Amino acid sequence: MTATAISTTALTKRYGATQALNELSLSVPAGEIFGLLGHNGAGKTTIVTILTTLMEPSSGTAAISGHDIATAANQVRRTIGYLPENVQFYDNLTLVENLLFFAHLSGVHAPTGRIREVLGFLDFTGHDNQRMGTFSKGMRQRAGIAQAILHQPSVLFLDEPTSGLDPQGVAKLREIIISLNTQLGMTIFMNTHLLAEVTKTCTSIGILSAGTLIYQASMAATLESFPGQESLEDIYLHIEAGQRS
Amino acid sequence: MTEMLTLAKKEITELRRNRLLILLFGFLALAVILSVVVASADFRLKIADYHHYLDALKAAGSTATAPAPQLFPLQLLRGGMEYLEIIGSLFAVVLGTSMITKEKGRGTLALIFTRPLGRFAFAGGKILALSLVWAATVGALFLVIVASLLFVGNAPLQGSDYLRLALAGAHTTGYLIMWSLLAMTLTALARRAGTGLILALVLWLVVVLIIPQIGDTMDPDNQIPGGLFASLQVDKSHEQAVMAHFTGYETTRDLIEQTSVTKQYERATFAYLGIKNEYNQQPLASIWAGTFNNTLWLLAALATSVSTALLSGTKKTILRKAP
Numbered sequence: 001m002t003a004t005a006i007s008t009t010a011l012t013k014r015y016g017a018t019q020a021l022n023e024l025s026l027s028v029p030a031g032e033i034f035g036l037l038g039h040n041g042a043g044k045t046t047i048v049t050i051l052t053t054l055m056e057p058s059s060g061t062a063a064i065s066g067h068d069i070a071t072a073a074n075q076v077r078r079t080i081g082y083l084p085e086n087v088q089f090y091d092n093l094t095l096v097e098n099l100l101f102f103a104h105l106s107g108v109h110a111p112t113g114r115i116r117e118v119l120g121f122l123d124f125t126g127h128d129n130q131r132m133g134t135f136s137k138g139m140r141q142r143a144g145i146a147q148a149i150l151h152q153p154s155v156l157f158l159d160e161p162t163s164g165l166d167p168q169g170v171a172k173l174r175e176i177i178i179s180l181n182t183q184l185g186m187t188i189f190m191n192t193h194l195l196a197e198v199t200k201t202c203t204s205i206g207i208l209s210a211g212t213l214i215y216q217a218s219m220a221a222t223l224e225s226f227p228g229q230e231s232l233e234d235i236y237l238h239i240e241a242g243q244r245s
Numbered sequence: 246m247t248e249m250l251t252l253a254k255k256e257i258t259e260l261r262r263n264r265l266l267i268l269l270f271g272f273l274a275l276a277v278i279l280s281v282v283v284a285s286a287d288f289r290l291k292i293a294d295y296h297h298y299l300d301a302l303k304a305a306g307s308t309a310t311a312p313a314p315q316l317f318p319l320q321l322l323r324g325g326m327e328y329l330e331i332i333g334s335l336f337a338v339v340l341g342t343s344m345i346t347k348e349k350g351r352g353t354l355a356l357i358f359t360r361p362l363g364r365f366a367f368a369g370g371k372i373l374a375l376s377l378v379w380a381a382t383v384g385a386l387f388l389v390i391v392a393s394l395l396f397v398g399n400a401p402l403q404g405s406d407y408l409r410l411a412l413a414g415a416h417t418t419g420y421l422i423m424w425s426l427l428a429m430t431l432t433a434l435a436r437r438a439g440t441g442l443i444l445a446l447v448l449w450l451v452v453v454l455i456i457p458q459i460g461d462t463m464d465p466d467n468q469i470p471g472g473l474f475a476s477l478q479v480d481k482s483h484e485q486a487v488m489a490h491f492t493g494y495e496t497t498r499d500l501i502e503q504t505s506v507t508k509q510y511e512r513a514t515f516a517y518l519g520i521k522n523e524y525n526q527q528p529l530a531s532i533w534a535g536t537f538n539n540t541l542w543l544l545a546a547l548a549t550s551v552s553t554a555l556l557s558g559t560k561k562t563i564l565r566k567a568p
Contacts, residue, residue, distance in 0.1 A: 052359050054564060074361035082359040088351040090255065092262040097255075104251040105360040147356060 003065070005030040005155050005187035006051065011060035013046050013211075020046040022211040023060065028204070030065075030154070033181050033188045035198040037236055038208035044191040045085070047208070048159050051189070052082045064155055078106075081148030081186075085160040087140055091133030095119075095143055098132055099150060106151035118146045122176060138169035145176055149186070156180060158190040162197055170194070174201050195233045199223075205232075207239055215239050248362050252370020253377065256344070260378055266343070269336050274386055276332060280324035281390050285398025288321055292399065317525055318400030319409060319518040325390060326514055329383075329417050330507060334424040334453055337379070338445045341428030344371045345563070346438035358560045368433075368558020372426060372551060379421045387414045405529060412529075413514040416540065419547045420510040424449065426550035433557040453507045460502035465491070506546040513539040 006028040013021040020043045028034045038044050049055040051062055053073045061068060067075040089098045096115060103111035119125055124142045127135075135143065141161065148156055158177070162170045174197060180186045181203075192198055198205060198219075205222060207215040217225070222235060229235045260266055298311055348354050357367060387410055394400045427448065432441030465488075466472045474484040488495060502508040512521070513536045519525035524532050556562070 052355075054355055054358055054560075077359055077361040080359065082355065084352065084355045086352065087356070088353055089356075090259055090351075090353065092259050093255070097258065101251060101255045102356060102360070105248055105357065105362065107247075107361065 003030045004028070004063075005032070006034075006062075006064055006189060008047070008051075008062040009060055011047070011050065011062055012058045013043070013050060013055070014058045020211050021050075021057070021060075024208075024211065024213050026206060026213055026216065028187065028189060030187050031181070031185065032204050033177065033202045034190070035202035035205045036189065036191050036208060037193075037195065037198065037205060038191075039240070042208040043211040044208055045159060046211075048082075048157050048189070048191055052080060052157050053077055078151065079154055081151070081153035081156040083141075083144045083148045083156070083158045083161055085163055085191075087144035087147075089132040089135075089140065089143060089147075092131060094129045094131050095135075096128045098143065099146055102147045103150045108151050111150070114150060115146070118150055121179070122146055137164050138166065138172070141165060141169065141173060142176070145173075145180075149180065149184070152184075153186065155187045155189065158188065158192075160191055160193065162192060162194050170197060177201055195231070195236055199232045207236060209240060248360075248366040249369040249373060252357075252367065253373040256371060256374030257377060259347075260340075260374070266340065269339065270382060273328065273332055273336055274382075274389070276328045277325040277386055278389050278393060280328060281321060281393045282397050284321035284324060285318075285393050285400065288316055288318065288398040288400055291316060316400075317519050318394050318398060318402060319406055320520050320525070321394065321398060321400070322390060322413070322518050323515075323520045326413070326417075326511075326518065326520070329386075329421070330511055331453055333417070333421055334449060334507065337421045337424035338428040338442075338449050340378070341375065341425030342432045342438070342442045342445055344375065344425070344429050345432040345441065345558075349438060349563075354563060358564060362560075364559055365555050367560065367563070368429075368555045371429065371558065372554055375425045375429070376418075376422050379425065380418050383414050383418045383421065387411075408529065409517045409519070412517045416510055416514050416517075416543060419543055420506070423506065423543075423547045423550045426547075426554040430550065430553040430557045433554075433563055452505050456501060456505035457508050457511070460498055460505075460508065463494075463498040463501070503542070506543060509539040509542040509546075512536060513543065 004027050006026065008024055008026045011021050011024040011026075012019070024043075024047065026047075036044050036047070046055070050057050051064065051069065053069050053076050056070070061070065063069065064076045065079045067079060069076050090101070093101070099115045099118075100111055103114060108114050119128070122142050122145060124139075124146065127139065132140070132143065145161075148158075161173055161177070165173060177188060177190070178201060181188055190202070202219055204218045205216070206213055222232070226235045226238060229238055295311070295313060302309060302311065348357070363369075391402070391407075391410060394402060428441070428445035431444045431448070432438060435441035435444065461467050466474055466484075469476050474487075479487070515521040516524040516532045516536045516539075517529075519527075524535065527535075
């Protein structure tokens, strides 16, 4: 039986009168690359923010690898890695100084060796002593992945990871995400708008609409279940339209 | 504790590389040092003038002895201490605000708070960094001040003078840390960085400039340049006799001044350095007894600023107010 990496039960988040998440129940098995899709304002970032312990839900529960986000938050933080959308670093510090800082905060033993290992894995060498203020968007994104996996998390959250990247950057990132999943066994939860990338990267998807999960299935099952649709984009629009009607 | 040290180390490395802050610190140091150097040079000239005068008397065959001028080297620090009190606290506000705005502005908070940190680690690291930065800055400034007194002013410093300088330095460090932490708190509690800075500057304006100015304006002796009583040639005992008729007024004025932590700091440091004539050349024990309340108020303000900075720097508060 496959263990559950991420689970939520009736997760709800309200901002005043606005309901961002509406009793969301979701389960992502370990070892998946799960893509969460949804239009702007559907609640994608809200769910990632809650699952990464940055925000408390209004009601409901959630757990990462069996650790409750409310009662075992620090245990959850040891289990997860997080790459926010438009990740930022300390521009006056070098790449290695930034990574050392986050490694120490995560309690990584022998951080220098671990940083070398991670940068090697990401094929991101030769920039160790370069200040991060001089980094391009693609370099920042790779540094972002590096900081997220330093402590060898079992679940990795990526919020719009390909946002702002050029086609080469997108392809490189896809390659990295797949390696993290296949070589290091990480469960990956990503929010994205790039449906073509989801088709190439994810093993399962969920569709969020107005804070409610309206669809969840494996990528293979999804592509098989909608034979009339040519692409994931068509499937997504079809499901969304079905929800509205 | 390890997380706190990690955060503090990162802050210090960042501050060392921040050109704007280095420029501000450089300006403050230059203002303080210039003030002391100019006063020291003047001190040296007065001593030299006195010796020339004695030599001239001797050359003229006079046996008369001229009284030595009453020069107290620590009093030369008045200008420098005022710069630290006003400009220093202003820079402390800027520094404290930047501690939070840079994290909120960049979006690095998400990377920090998804780490398994203790509740007060984030704020604790920043408080530690600010304390170390101000202790090092004030320590370095006071070393240069001592060197200026010794080598530019040729001023003879005695053992107790070093202790007085150390006490003034400790008060200054605490005072500047307090301003940085108050600004840090207000910025943490404000949703917009600009709002936090404006609130901190309003507080600074009221505490550093307005309240002391009200107290000074109400002081009868400040009504005429050079002092009301001095210009009327009223000596100290008669001045006290006159003022005894205005105890209610004086108590009110004193209470107004005491609401300003800047005034508390000024009273303590000016007493230790002998800038306030009442305490000049007095033994340390007597100054300690006379200014204990001022030190206590300063300590209370510092403790309050540390507590509020810790409480406002928790993940919950900071993220609730993050853009």
